[in-house]
């Protein structure tokens with residue numbers, strides 16, 4: 001629900017609506033009974049403001065309703081990573097670790113219905129969380145979630161050739177060697193690391209068969225939308241991690 005008070009304040013609420021419940025918002029209290037049976041997008045008005053009842057977008061589904069068992073990659077980074085790795089219909093991508101499936105969701109959005117994502121994860125409880133989350137988003141059909149250690153070549157053998165790779169795990173440099181035989185020459189690997197120590201280790205432990213293309217971070221800042229005082233907001237989603245782009249290369253005789 002998106003509530004706007006009579007003073008022009010706006011706030012979003014993520015709720016599972018039920019018959020006997022009531023929800024307190026900055027635009028007043030709304031009951032489950034007044035929402036159920038109405039179409040998505042309906043706007044409810046009172047003297048305290050308006051409440052728009054909207055279906056959660058995929059970003060809101062992740063933000064408000066997905067289970068979190070691990071640190072996750074947020075849309076400000078995952079959207080960028082999906083573009084960089086080329087998550088488009090028909091692509092065959094590898095991801096490790098899957099964690100809670102937030103990044104997996106964004107990759108699957110791009111490559112469904114004709115592409116395929118192979119997601120590797122070492123912890124079965126994380127894999128099950130990701131499976132439930134992807135099922136809630138209706139994206140499980142394009143995804144093959146597997147229990148396995150990406151650093152072990154046997155876990156990856158025969159799964160390629162991959163058009164791209166996303167790694168979000170503590171020691172990604174140890175995965176690059178084991179996956180390289182399954183990745184197409186020139187393909188992109190995007191590595192997400194939350195600390196400078198990991199970035200340094202990645203750069204200094206890069207195995208052959210890969211070149212470093214660049215690294216950056218993203219930031220997202222809200223905008224205050226008060227007529228007459230439109231300006232950047234105080235809230236900034238600043239540093240979350242480094243996004244590193246690598247390319248698969250081969251030697252010729």
Ligand SMILES: C[S@@+](CC[C@H](N)C(=O)[O-])C[C@H]1O[C@@H](n2cnc3c(N)ncnc32)[C@H](O)[C@@H]1O
Pocket residue numbers: 070071072073074096097098099100101102103104120121122123126148149150151168169170
């Ligand atoms: C930070 S979480 C990934 C979060 C995920 N990107 C998301 O957005 O929900 C890192 C995950 O990598 C997994 N992991 C660590 N080492 C791994 C390995 N060698 N192979 C596969 N998965 C691994 C961990 O169990 C953990 O679930």
